[in-house]
Amino acid sequence: MRAYNNKKTSVKKFLVHLLLIAIALVVLLPIFSVVTVSLSKGGSLKAGFIPSDLSLDNWKYILGIPYSNALGETVISPYPVMRWLFNSLKVSFLSAFLMLAFSTTAAYSLSRFKFRGKDSSIMFLMVMQMFPNMMAMIAFYFMLDFIGQGVPGLGVDTHGGLILIYLGGTPFNIWLLKGYFDTLPRSIEESARMDGCTHFQAFYKIVLPLCTPMLAVIGLLTFISTFSDFILPSILLKSQDQMTFAVGIQIFISESFASRWGQFAAASILGALPISLLFFSIHRYIVDGLSHGGVKG
Amino acid sequence: MWLSYALSLSVLVLSILAFYIYVISKKDAYRFFYPALVLFILFSIVPISYSVYVSFTNFKTGHLLERKDVVEIFATEKIIEKDSKILNYSILKYSQNYLLVVDKLSAVFKPTDNTITLSGADLLSPADGVKLSSSEVMKIIDENPNLIINHPTLGKYYFYRSDLLAKTGPRYLKDGDGGFTDVVTGEKLIEDKVEGQFKLAGEAIGPGYFTFVGLKNYKELFFDPATKFVFFKALSWTITWATLSVLLTFSLGSFLAVLLNDLEGKAKFAYRMIFIIPYSIPFFISVLIFKGMLNKDFGEINNLLSFFTISPVPWLENKLWARVSVLMVNLWLGFPYMLLVITGILQSIPKSIYEASSLEGATSFQNFRFLTFPLVLRAMIPLLMGSFAFNFNNFVGIYLLTGGGPVISNVSTPLGETDILISYTYRLAFEGSQGQNFATASAVSMMIFAIVVSITLLNFKVSKKLSN
Numbered sequence: 001m002r003a004y005n006n007k008k009t010s011v012k013k014f015l016v017h018l019l020l021i022a023i024a025l026v027v028l029l030p031i032f033s034v035v036t037v038s039l040s041k042g043g044s045l046k047a048g049f050i051p052s053d054l055s056l057d058n059w060k061y062i063l064g065i066p067y068s069n070a071l072g073e074t075v076i077s078p079y080p081v082m083r084w085l086f087n088s089l090k091v092s093f094l095s096a097f098l099m100l101a102f103s104t105t106a107a108y109s110l111s112r113f114k115f116r117g118k119d120s121s122i123m124f125l126m127v128m129q130m131f132p133n134m135m136a137m138i139a140f141y142f143m144l145d146f147i148g149q150g151v152p153g154l155g156v157d158t159h160g161g162l163i164l165i166y167l168g169g170t171p172f173n174i175w176l177l178k179g180y181f182d183t184l185p186r187s188i189e190e191s192a193r194m195d196g197c198t199h200f201q202a203f204y205k206i207v208l209p210l211c212t213p214m215l216a217v218i219g220l221l222t223f224i225s226t227f228s229d230f231i232l233p234s235i236l237l238k239s240q241d242q243m244t245f246a247v248g249i250q251i252f253i254s255e256s257f258a259s260r261w262g263q264f265a266a267a268s269i270l271g272a273l274p275i276s277l278l279f280f281s282i283h284r285y286i287v288d289g290l291s292h293g294g295v296k297g
Numbered sequence: 298m299w300l301s302y303a304l305s306l307s308v309l310v311l312s313i314l315a316f317y318i319y320v321i322s323k324k325d326a327y328r329f330f331y332p333a334l335v336l337f338i339l340f341s342i343v344p345i346s347y348s349v350y351v352s353f354t355n356f357k358t359g360h361l362l363e364r365k366d367v368v369e370i371f372a373t374e375k376i377i378e379k380d381s382k383i384l385n386y387s388i389l390k391y392s393q394n395y396l397l398v399v400d401k402l403s404a405v406f407k408p409t410d411n412t413i414t415l416s417g418a419d420l421l422s423p424a425d426g427v428k429l430s431s432s433e434v435m436k437i438i439d440e441n442p443n444l445i446i447n448h449p450t451l452g453k454y455y456f457y458r459s460d461l462l463a464k465t466g467p468r469y470l471k472d473g474d475g476g477f478t479d480v481v482t483g484e485k486l487i488e489d490k491v492e493g494q495f496k497l498a499g500e501a502i503g504p505g506y507f508t509f510v511g512l513k514n515y516k517e518l519f520f521d522p523a524t525k526f527v528f529f530k531a532l533s534w535t536i537t538w539a540t541l542s543v544l545l546t547f548s549l550g551s552f553l554a555v556l557l558n559d560l561e562g563k564a565k566f567a568y569r570m571i572f573i574i575p576y577s578i579p580f581f582i583s584v585l586i587f588k589g590m591l592n593k594d595f596g597e598i599n600n601l602l603s604f605f606t607i608s609p610v611p612w613l614e615n616k617l618w619a620r621v622s623v624l625m626v627n628l629w630l631g632f633p634y635m636l637l638v639i640t641g642i643l644q645s646i647p648k649s650i651y652e653a654s655s656l657e658g659a660t661s662f663q664n665f666r667f668l669t670f671p672l673v674l675r676a677m678i679p680l681l682m683g684s685f686a687f688n689f690n691n692f693v694g695i696y697l698l699t700g701g702g703p704v705i706s707n708v709s710t711p712l713g714e715t716d717i718l719i720s721y722t723y724r725l726a727f728e729g730s731q732g733q734n735f736a737t738a739s740a741v742s743m744m745i746f747a748i749v750v751s752i753t754l755l756n757f758k759v760s761k762k763l764s765n
Contacts, residue, residue, distance in 0.1 A: 115326040
């Protein structure tokens, strides 16, 4: 009886592994495919899963390194892909940093002070955040156009303007941070206040350092979501040098998709890798945050 | 117009508020909150108020101008006098002046002059001047459109095109009451103030201007048969898509979470890492990769199928397959989220309850059916509703894969088979074949807002009930 049971569980175990491996293969299929295509000669979509003709041409194209093609001509990419990536990283970093600066103070106020209309303003912030801002795109454009006449660095087709618009989207971060501040005991700042600190000093010197891990997670999540956004930058950024990665990469698939597939594959790996690594470095914290209220997905 | 009012008003109110908060009241609560509030009001509330305003107007192609701009267009429109002669001209540029040359006549002028008088005298040698290109000529004309050119025999002329002079007069004469009369027919233009359009004998003349139309856009969504059909078609697919997305990702996610939970050691860790890879890649990149792989003629997936002698599947071109494709891609993107969250929940279930049930002789299926599943579902309901709300507006998942297509023929406004409401809004506003319809798009966004807010409020209520 016991031997039979053992045999039954090992068969079951084998089947479970078989199923899991099959699913893992389906999950990995697109990734295999993209890596293979990026390393194949030419740009055909039909590269198969093992690179038949190993070549770094697609990567050279994306990285802006000259190479010679089948006809012996020297090819250099007209698209500043590395610049797009740099733009994206810059915009995402600055947005995340400024967003944190503005949302921590607001969240602290909502967590620590009692004032009239507090609960309703939290509710109002959260509800307004849900407005589909597709239509607001037109308003964003006109507003930046207007602001740009006075302050050229914050106009249409500038990174400053784009970041400014992103800073309007703080409520969700405020809400997450408020939840975190609520868990910190008040006594930590109260003693500092007794020693003569102003409220802001107590906040800046005592509370903020305690929240570093939480700030890092929220900052990185903002970074990732800003990096992934493409509607707003595609409406606001016009010149090729200003484009972010998510906007620029569309060029590779909008015109003659089939022949540019290899280049797109290399570019997509280049763009996905930093974000993927960031994600894995903080995924433990994200899981905690997720069960808190659905960050993405 | 609305936007500048809203913007100036908010700046005014915010400045007064700043003065009150930082100078008079000095309450820390407000001082900490104020900076975020400024950004939120300027870059969330003002644009939202603009969308709301637009949803009550007829702001769309053909009605994108303000009334005063349309009046300006009528006032400046020119017509060539009947039976008058049209003359060719060119302009030469010299170091100080310009020379206007008409046949054998010429005149020296500056762009700021009011009148130019042509004469037969040789003033400047044409060989020394540089001929202006037509765009340079247009620049001079635009600066001073009413410049009068006196011809010695033919009388007053005006610039007509970059190479032609003509005897022009106003096409429409301004009446005392602010209306216009057509010079050609002698009839008065009729202004339809409701529609925002000048008309002549029932025909629209010139561009329209935008007007306040009240609830018209909303009424159309619900009562105009053609618009209603498109709106509800998109709405029903949006609900189907969001529901199926949640169900599929939840099913696969919970199935894998339960399987993995029973495993141990390195295998468990390795599988989990592989399964969350899709979640770590920016969505727009994964979706674009799938777009390539699902290409009918060159795609990797049809290529793979041809191995098993299956003929190419029109993944993105056929109505049914396009819907299957968006759902499958969204499953690939979305199941890791469910897996992660459910794993967390499973780990928080105390082992002791299973020990108790195994003493009662329960099978592992019974354990799952009566213990694990109800516990997980209870904890998951708020997250499932959140996921529903997310997918309801999952623009990237639809737009980057199919662009909303394949396009449905024979509908009044453009709509694709996989278009959800948010991509339909985008289509209406930014890429419609019938021009840009911001008005209807705004009304649709308001409906989306109403639906998503209702789901979220319901979610709050349910979560509160569950946590009590």
